């Protein structure tokens with residue numbers, strides 16, 4: 001990191017720092033961490049919906065099946081498959097209806113975990129490092145957009161700056177500091193007021209959507225993550241941004257310490273995702289909360305005969321103060337638009 005910063009002229013933008021901290025070969029969090037995702041705070045750093053309850057993936061499988069049928073495709077492409085738990089459940093539910101389940105992940109250590117958990121499906125599952133020029137199928141990504149590097153923008157006394165990183169003492173133990181440089185970049189919605197304001201923009205997540213739009217020739221995309229529409233994202237009161245780090249199931253806001261040892265994330269601007277998709281020729285098929293999406297997709301039927309313990313975990317997925325409201329689902333489509341069941345009630349596309 002210190003060498004990269006020095007070679008770049010003693011300053012790198014935050015998105016470069018975040019990319020290195022998370023994905024640098026051997027040293028980045030996702031490349032070296034043995035077990036980032038799980039329920040146990042002693043052995044993992046954070047938990048995700050597929051790890052909380054298998055009913056998350058079982059329910060999503062219903063919407064995946066509908067999308068495969070609607071788009072007449074037979075492949076699932078999952079980005080950032082974590083421990084492989086969601087893939088395992090979806091393959092169990094949909095069996096031979098999925099001809100090929102393709103995983104795209106930047107993390108080699110997670111790929112090893114995925115290979116172990118998907119050992120029973122090796123005939124159907126393949127891993128690729130890059131998207132081919134053309135592909136068809138249903139694309140899935142749970143908590144992947146939030147792991148894509150973001151740029152930090154800071155308004156100080158009415159002037160906008162890009163926040164980057166410099167080394168504090170390049171010759172000794174590396175220490176990092178934030179350094180702001182004047183910029184012509186602005187958030188897509190300028191927050192009202194003159195007060196100092198720190199926020200993020202998401203060029204890499206939007207580039208990812210452009211790549212999908214370019215290469216997905218038939219199919220649909222379901223992206224699930226925490227975030228909001230732009231008017232909430234750039235709300236005048238959200239003046240400290242949404243950047244968060246996670247280690248041992250504790251959250252903090254300082255990405256400059258324990259670099260490579262903790263996860264760094266930011267919320268998703270779903271308006272930016274929707275507008276990018278539309279400009280690139282995709283349709284927004286729906287946008288709603290995780291709770292609405294799961295209930296519309298049949299979660300309550302599936303869980304009817306479950307144990308009390310399973311039902312308690314399902315509650316976490318849908319209650320407002322846990323994951324139900326902060327997490328959203330957006331579906332994008334190529335070709336003729338159709339109406340996925342997941343958005344039948346409570347579609348909020350109009351708020352984007």
Ligand SMILES: C[S@@+](CC[C@H](N)C(=O)[O-])C[C@H]1O[C@@H](n2cnc3c(N)ncnc32)[C@H](O)[C@@H]1O
Pocket residue numbers: 030037048049050051079080081082083104105106107110141142143144147148208
């Ligand atoms: C927060 S984890 C979520 C893992 C899993 N989906 C889950 O819900 O448990 C983020 C994952 O996204 C992967 N990732 C981040 N950016 C990616 C990209 N551009 N392409 C593919 N995978 C990516 C990371 O390597 C990691 O596996």
